[in-house]
Amino acid sequence: MxxxxxxxxxxxxxxxxxxxxxxxxxxxxxxxxxxxxxxxxxxxxxxxxxxxxxxxxxxxxxxxxxxxxxxxxxxxxxxxxxxxxxxxxxxxxxxxxxxxxxxxxxxxxxxxxxxxxxxxxxxxxxxxxQHATFGCTLADDDAAILAGIKKNQRALIRKALQTDLSWHIEQNNDDFYQIYSESLRNLGTPVFSKKLLDELQREFADSTEILTIRHQGQAVSSVFNFYFRDEVLPYYGGGKPIARELKSNDLMYYQLMCHAKRDKACTFYDFGRSKLDSGAYSYKKHWGMQDSLxxxxxxxxxxxxxxNLSPNNPKYQLFIRMWQKLPLSVSRLLGPLLAKYLG
CATH class of the missing domain: 3.40.630.30 (Gcn5-related N-acetyltransferase (GNAT))
Structure with missing residues (x-):
């Protein structure tokens, strides 16, 4: 056997x-x-x-x-x-x-x-x-990809396309980590050590990439991506507090879809896991993608x-509120000590 x-x-x-x-x-x-x-x-x-x-x-x-x-x-x-x-x-x-x-x-x-x-x-x-994963087949070009997104979400992307936001493909993870760690602090979640990003980029050098949105030269949204076969997986992503106003997160994911199709020959966009009935789950539903348990x-x-290590567990609510009030420097120092056990 x-x-x-x-x-x-x-x-x-x-x-x-x-x-x-x-x-x-x-x-x-x-x-x-x-x-x-x-x-x-x-x-x-x-x-x-x-x-x-x-x-x-x-x-x-x-x-x-x-x-x-x-x-x-x-x-x-x-x-x-x-x-x-x-x-x-x-x-x-x-x-x-x-x-x-x-x-x-x-x-x-x-x-x-x-x-x-x-x-x-x-x-x-x-x-x-308790989680669903989202994804969609990537259409043939930028216009077709945009047309396939649900109407309300498409309108946000159109607005962002008319601004001075610019997108950039990067390998240096410094700006990404600054943005991502701030996003997690604001959510009340400990951030992992930057060493994880370094190791991922070292081990999967040909399969990792960062896409960053900049406003007047400053990074405001950034996403760390994996590539596997003909798929792109935006895995770690976040934005500065101003990202909501700028619609830079929406633009970021759209530009990734276009870039993955046009420049990487990807045919599938894996939007990743979200907890059922969470804010992230609702956000991904607004894109019109298929969800699977x-x-x-x-x-x-x-x-x-x-x-039950879910942030929705009532016994963690006090911890989350306390973490949200930490100075960024402190959350970046303490976060990796806890996050290594929360993978």
């Missing part, structure tokens, strides 16, 4: 792993082997990247990493800081990889094992669908029930 092995940090099978991921219809950017190095070097989250072999050929993969915190608990996740995960391969191989993951979780003594599947699975794991799955190991 097949055997299950663990990918080492420096492993000759990494290229084979990545090719397998790219060949799977449900393979995603977040299944790539490079996340192993990113998670370890950014946060020291111990990876357990499992693969199944048959006749010495990879027939299934499951990226996993430990997230251990005295405050937020201990979990084995596929995959931290990623919106998609879970096992890839034929159904029987996925079930075997899931069982191997559970056995690792039991050996480690984690609270639970979490697999972030996009599609529903035929297994006995607990399924929690995500099927995150869990196995309890030491925990008696699933934890």
């Amino acid at each position: 097949y055997s299950i092995a663990t990918l080492a940090l420096q492993d000759s099978r990494k290229s084979e792993w990545d090719q397998f991921v790219k060949d799977q219809d449900d393979g995603t950017f977040f299944h790539l082997s490079g996340w192993q190095n990113v998670l370890w070097h950014s946060f020291q989250h111990q990876p357990h990247f499992l693969y199944a072999l048959q006749d010495n050929r990879i027939v299934g993969v499951l990226p996993l990493a430990e997230v251990k915190s005295a405050l937020f608990g201990y979990a084995l996740v596929s995959t931290p800081f990623c919106v998609y995960g879970g096992a890839l391969g034929p159904a029987e191989v996925r079930r075997a990889l899931e069982q191997a993951a559970l056995e690792i979780g039991q050996r480690l003594g984690v609270n639970h094992v979490e697999l972030r599947y996009k599609q529903a699975q035929d297994n006995d794991w607990i399924t929690r669908s 995500l099927h995150y799955q869990f196995k309890l190991v030491k925990a008696e029930q699933l934890s």
